[in-house]
Structure formats: C-alpha cells, structure tokens
Amino acid sequence: MTILGLFVLAMVLNYLSRSVPGVAAPxxxxxxxxSSEQYSWITSAFQLGVMFQPLVGYFLDGVGLRLGFALCAILWSLITMAHIFAQGWVPFAGLRLALGLTEGSAQTPWMAYLCGRPLPGRQRCVLGRETALQPMRWCEDGWLRSLTVGGALDPAPAAPGLPPAPWPQQAWDGGFAVDALPTEFQWLRTPYPDELFSLAARPGYLRLYGRETIGSPFRQALVARRQEDLRFTATTRLEFAPVDFQQAAGLVCYYNSTKFHYLHVSREGSERQLQLMTASPDAGGCTLQVLVESLPEGPIDLRVEVDLEQLRFAWRGDRENDWRDLPDELDASILSDEASLPGLPNFTGTFVGMACQDMSGRATPADFAFFRYEGRGDD
Structure with missing residues (x-):
C-alpha cells in the first residue's frame, strides 16, 4: 500500500510540474x-523525449522494476531541479528532452479503445469490435495525444514492462459429458434455456430441440461461440433423423439473421439430404442448395475451415476417415460488421456453432457428440 501511495504521489507531482512551464513561460x-520560436523548440524537445519512452521499457526489463523505478525517479528529480541553472533556450531544451525520456518509467498513460481488425484487402471485420491498448502522451498544452507523428495509432506498440497475465483457459476436450456448457458458448437470451438445449437428456451429448427458423430473433436453438481467429477449423458430430423438410440441424457460421452460412441435414421426401443455406447482404437475399441428395443414415461429421475471407465446408459419414470437401468456396467476409443491410446494427463479430430447427412445432431433437474449435493463427 505504501508503494502504491508513493507511486500515486509521484504521478501527482509529475503532472503538477508539467503545468509550471506554461504558467512561468512569460x-x-x-x-x-x-523568443516564441525558441520556446517552441523547448516544448518540442520534451515531446521528442516522450516519443522515445519505449526505450525506457527495455531499460526496466534489463535492471528490474524495483531498481529501474528508483533510478528513473532519482534522475527525474535531479533533472527537474537542474532547470534553475539553465541559461538560454538550448540548455532548457536539453533538460526538457531528458525529462520527457525519464518519465517513461512510470508516466506513460495507456488508452483503451474499441477497434476492428479488417481482413487483408477487404476492409471487413469478421471478429467484431475488440478492445485494444495504445500508449499515449500528455502534452504541455494539456491534451492527450498518441506517440506517433500525425496522431495515427500504432498498430503494434511496444508492450509495457509488465509480467504476462493471460486470462485462465477452461480445460475442455470438446465433448459434452459435462454439467454445464463451457463459458465461451452463447445462445439467444432466454429465461428458459432448457427449452432450447439439454446436457442431461442424453448423457455425453448436447441435445438441441428444434425451434424456430435460423433467422428468428426469438426461440431459436442456436448454441455458438465467437470466432476468435482469422484462420480456424471447427468440427462437430451430428445425430439427427428429420421427418420432413420442416426439420434441419447442422453447423453454422452466423453473424445475424441476414448473414450466415449454414450446412445442415434435412429431409426431402424419403431422402435425408445435406443442404447449404446462405444469407448474404451482398446478394440481397437467402439461397438454398442441395449438396448431397441422398445422405446415409446415422451419425455425420461436419467441418468448416476458414482462411481469411475463404470458407469451405466438408463432411464425412460414420466410420469414414477421409473428409469430403464440398465444391463451393464461400465468402466469409459477408459475416462482418461492414457487410450489412441498411439500418441494422453490427458490432458482434462472427459466431460458429450448432443449430436445430423444427417449423412444425414438434421440437424434433438433434444430438451433437462434440464441438471442437481450433484457431490456426492470424499471421
């Protein structure tokens, strides 16, 4: 507590000292x-020292935080006191340069802000709004500005000399022999989630009860997780016996009711089929394709692979080892904030998950044995 108090006191004294040059300038x-021109060089020297503060981070990493903070505090104090001996604008500028540099030990403010990471060359953000940090600088006119020239944000700023603090990851093998869904899964907000899914109806499986259409904002059986990588693979195993065309279940890449790619199992007449439904703001509507006209009964594995703006589905039957890639390469960029029909809000990013529909009202269930998501990095 004492260290924190001293740290806060040092910050207060520092910001008070910043106001002195402006008050005493006349x-x-x-x-x-x-002259006024020479005074501008003095203030610019301080800003130049602030811009080189990342170098202090390397110094702190080398000597350690405890010793590094102490040395920088001593240097900052000596440089501040040395201002009384300065004669002429050049010594003043040199002292202000050194002062701005030594402040990098503890006085680099960081700004938290929302941003989007666009797909290369497409300017579409499939990951939604994300929180980012940016080192900033307090200028002598009292304004907070970025360290870069011209005010642009640095897309890869030097990290502060702090120990890593990653968010703890929940261990999960992708199976559903669990008491509750992992925290990364989400579904449409409802006080009655047991009407949408169950982990107890068939132990070891996630059972979705067929509800409203994939475009419904109300009672929809859709359980999905955020896309966290520009390149990823997601797989699931589905057991589903639809009675007619009103039932469907499968693997979906989903943004909202107007933009999604949905690989699903349904039935037409006596044949169980593999179908693809796509809603695209670019195309201005929804399309349905029959990919496999006669699908074998029994479990089926479904897979989606996303590589930047390229999305491709695949499937395989029970006891098959090789995946069967579907012929069409789909546009993943439509699942973004920027691809939108007029008047609709967009900020969530893409989800990938499992869905089940039954427009007949019979709540025909679909059982999912596992769901696995694997990011492949964004470089």
Whole structure:
C-alpha cells in the first residue's frame, strides 16, 4: 500500500510540474531573452523525449522494476531541479528532452479503445469490435495525444514492462459429458434455456430441440461461440433423423439473421439430404442448395475451415476417415460488421456453432457428440 501511495504521489507531482512551464513561460522568456520560436523548440524537445519512452521499457526489463523505478525517479528529480541553472533556450531544451525520456518509467498513460481488425484487402471485420491498448502522451498544452507523428495509432506498440497475465483457459476436450456448457458458448437470451438445449437428456451429448427458423430473433436453438481467429477449423458430430423438410440441424457460421452460412441435414421426401443455406447482404437475399441428395443414415461429421475471407465446408459419414470437401468456396467476409443491410446494427463479430430447427412445432431433437474449435493463427 505504501508503494502504491508513493507511486500515486509521484504521478501527482509529475503532472503538477508539467503545468509550471506554461504558467512561468512569460517570465522565463523575458528574463532569458527566449523568443516564441525558441520556446517552441523547448516544448518540442520534451515531446521528442516522450516519443522515445519505449526505450525506457527495455531499460526496466534489463535492471528490474524495483531498481529501474528508483533510478528513473532519482534522475527525474535531479533533472527537474537542474532547470534553475539553465541559461538560454538550448540548455532548457536539453533538460526538457531528458525529462520527457525519464518519465517513461512510470508516466506513460495507456488508452483503451474499441477497434476492428479488417481482413487483408477487404476492409471487413469478421471478429467484431475488440478492445485494444495504445500508449499515449500528455502534452504541455494539456491534451492527450498518441506517440506517433500525425496522431495515427500504432498498430503494434511496444508492450509495457509488465509480467504476462493471460486470462485462465477452461480445460475442455470438446465433448459434452459435462454439467454445464463451457463459458465461451452463447445462445439467444432466454429465461428458459432448457427449452432450447439439454446436457442431461442424453448423457455425453448436447441435445438441441428444434425451434424456430435460423433467422428468428426469438426461440431459436442456436448454441455458438465467437470466432476468435482469422484462420480456424471447427468440427462437430451430428445425430439427427428429420421427418420432413420442416426439420434441419447442422453447423453454422452466423453473424445475424441476414448473414450466415449454414450446412445442415434435412429431409426431402424419403431422402435425408445435406443442404447449404446462405444469407448474404451482398446478394440481397437467402439461397438454398442441395449438396448431397441422398445422405446415409446415422451419425455425420461436419467441418468448416476458414482462411481469411475463404470458407469451405466438408463432411464425412460414420466410420469414414477421409473428409469430403464440398465444391463451393464461400465468402466469409459477408459475416462482418461492414457487410450489412441498411439500418441494422453490427458490432458482434462472427459466431460458429450448432443449430436445430423444427417449423412444425414438434421440437424434433438433434444430438451433437462434440464441438471442437481450433484457431490456426492470424499471421
């Protein structure tokens, strides 16, 4: 607590000292015969020192935080006191340069802000709004500005000299022999989630009860997780016996009711089929394709692979080892904030998960044995 108090006190003293040059400037300029142009060089020297503060981070990493903070505090104090001996604008500028540099030990403010990471060359953000940090600088005019020239944000700023603090990851093998769904899964908000899915109806499986259409904002059986990588693979195993065309279940890449790619099992007449439904703002509507006209009964594995803006589905039957890639390469960029029909809000990013529909009202269930998501990095 004492260390924290001293740290806060040092920050307060530092910000008070920043206001002194502006208040004392008229008297100092008169006594030292410093012109307005020369005074601008003095203030610019301080900003230059602030811009090189990332170098102090490397110094702190080398000597350690405890010793590094102490040395920088001593240097900052000596440099501050040395201002009384400065004669002329050049010594003043040198002291302000050194002062801005030594402040990098503890006085680099960071700004938290929302941003989007667009697909290369497409300017579409499939990951939604994300939180980012940016090192900033307090200028002598009282404004907070970025360290870069021109005010642009640095897309890869130097990290502060702090120990890593990753968010703890929940261990999960992708199976559903669990008491509750992992925290990364989400579904449409409802006080009655047991009407949508169950982990107890068939132990070891996630059972979705067929509800409203994939475009419904109300009672929809859709359980999905955020897309966290620009390149990823997601797989699931589905057991589903639809009675007619009103039932469907499968693997979906979903943004909202107007943009999704949905690989699903349904039935037409006596044949169980593999179908693809796509809703695209670019195309201005929804399309349905029959990919496999006669699908074998029994469990089926479904897979989606996303590589930037390229999305491809695949499937395989029970006891098959090789995946059967579907012929069409789909546009993953439509699942983004920027691809939108007029008037609709967009900020969530893409989800990938499992869905089940039954427009007949019979709540025909679909059982999912596992769901696995594997990011492949964004480089």
């Amino acid at each position: 008297m100092v300029l008169s006594e030292q015969s410093i």
